[in-house]
Amino acid sequence: MGSSQSSALKYVIRAKFEVEGIVERSDVIGAIFGQTEGLFGPELDFKELQRSGRIGRIEIELQPKHDRTIGRIIIPSNLDKVSTALIAASLEGINRVGPCSAKVALERIEDVRESKRKAIVERAKQILQRWTVETSPSLEELYREVAESMWWAKVEEYGPEKLSAGPKVDEAKEIIIVEGRADVINLLKCGVHNVIALEGMKIPETIIKLCKEKEATAFLDGDRGGDFILKELLQIANIRYVTRAPLGKEVEELSCKEVMEALERRVKIEGLKFEIQERREWPALRQVVEAVKELEGTWEAILFDNNMERIARLPVSELADRLQKLNGVNVVVFDGIITQRLIDISLERDIKCLIGARVSEAVKEPLRVRILTFEDVKGSVTTT
Secondary structure, three states: OHHHHHHHOOEEEEEEEEEOOOOOHHHHHHHHHHHHOOOOOHHHOHHHHHHOOOEOOOEEEEEEEOOEEEEEEEEEEOOOHHHHHHHHHHHOOOOEEOOEEEEEEEEEEEEHHHHHHHHHHHHHHHHHHHHHHHHOOOHHHHHHHHHHHHOOOOOEEEOOOOEEEOOOOOOOOEEEEEOOHHHHHHHHHOOOOOEEEOOOOOOOHHHHHHHHHOEEEEEEOOOHHHHHHHHHHHHHOOOOEEEEOOOOOOHHHOOHHHHHHHHHOOEEOOOOHHHHHHHOOHHHOHHHHHHHHHHOOOOEEEEEOOOOOEEEEEEHHHHHHHHOOOOOOOEEEEEEEEOHHHHHHHHHHOOOEEEEEEEOOOOOOOOOOEEEEHHHHHHHHHHO
16 A cells, blocks of 8 residues: 555645644644644545545654744645645644644645656666766866877976966966865866966965966865955955856866866956955844844845845745845845755846855856855854
C-alpha cells in the first residue's frame, strides 16, 4: 500500500507554524483535524481523505523555543490542484493549538511529478556529459592544450614584495589582479600570463604602481573576503575593471571556461566606485541590524528608502509583486530566501541591496545589487 501511494503522490504541502506556548505533535495534529472539520463537507474532510489514501500521513516537525513552539506541517496529497490548494489554504485558518494562540503560513506546494521530471532531466544531462567526455576532449582539455602549446608558464616572483605573478606582467598593457598564488597558477593553466597576486588583504605598493601604469582588472573570489579586498582596492589603487568568481566560489576553483567567461563579463568600475564602497557599510547600519533582529522568524520584509527610512512592512509572500509597484525602495531586509527573481526585480527597479535569511544556490550576484544574509549582518556587528 505504501509503495502504490508513493507512486501516485502528486503534491506536497509545506507550511510553517508558530504557537504562543509549548505544545506537542499530537496537539498540532488535533488542531488540524479539529479546526478544518466541516469546512468543505465530507469530500475534503481530513479524516476521510486520509482513510481513502488521497492525502498521506501528516508529518509535524516542531521545536520548542523559549516560551513558544515553531515548526512545519508537511502533507502529501494525491488530490487535484484545486482540492490541494483548498487543503493548503485551510491550514492558514488554524489560529489555536491546544489552549495557545497559533499562526500558520503556507510556504509552498511542491509538484512531485515536476521534481521527478527535473531529476530525470538532470540525470540525462549527466549521462550526456559523461558520454561526451568519454568520446571527445573536454573544453577544459582544449583550453589547456592550446595554452601549453603557446607557452609553458611558471609562477614568477615580482617586485620587492616577491608577489606571485605570470611571465608577461611587464610587457602587457593590461594586468589581471587576483588574490593569491593558487589563483595565479589556475590562470596560467588557462593561458592568462599577465596575472599578479595581492598575497594578502593589504594592497602592496607594487600593485598600486602597476595600476597607475597599466589598465588593471581585479578578478576576485565570490565571497566576503573578495568584498573586503575590492573595497580596499577601490580606495587605494586605480582599478579600471572588476569581475568576480560565481557566488561562493574562489578563482582557484574555476575551470578555464569559467575563467574566460568571468573575464568577458568584467565591468567598468567608473560610476560604481562610490556605490560599492557605500554598500559595504550597509550591514553595520543601525536600521539594518534592528530590522534583522525584528524580522527573524516572522516571514516578513521591511523596505527602506535612500535615507534608510522605513517605507513599508509586508509579508514575504507579497514581496516580489510589491517591489514591482513601489517607487523609491533602496534596501530590502526580509526573512526569506534571496532568489534570482528578486535580484532581477531589484536590477530593474534600481534597488541597491537585498538582505535575506539565506541565498538560493542558483543565483548570480550582480555588481549593481548588494547581496547579504542575516549572518553577514550579525558578523559585521561582531567585528565592528
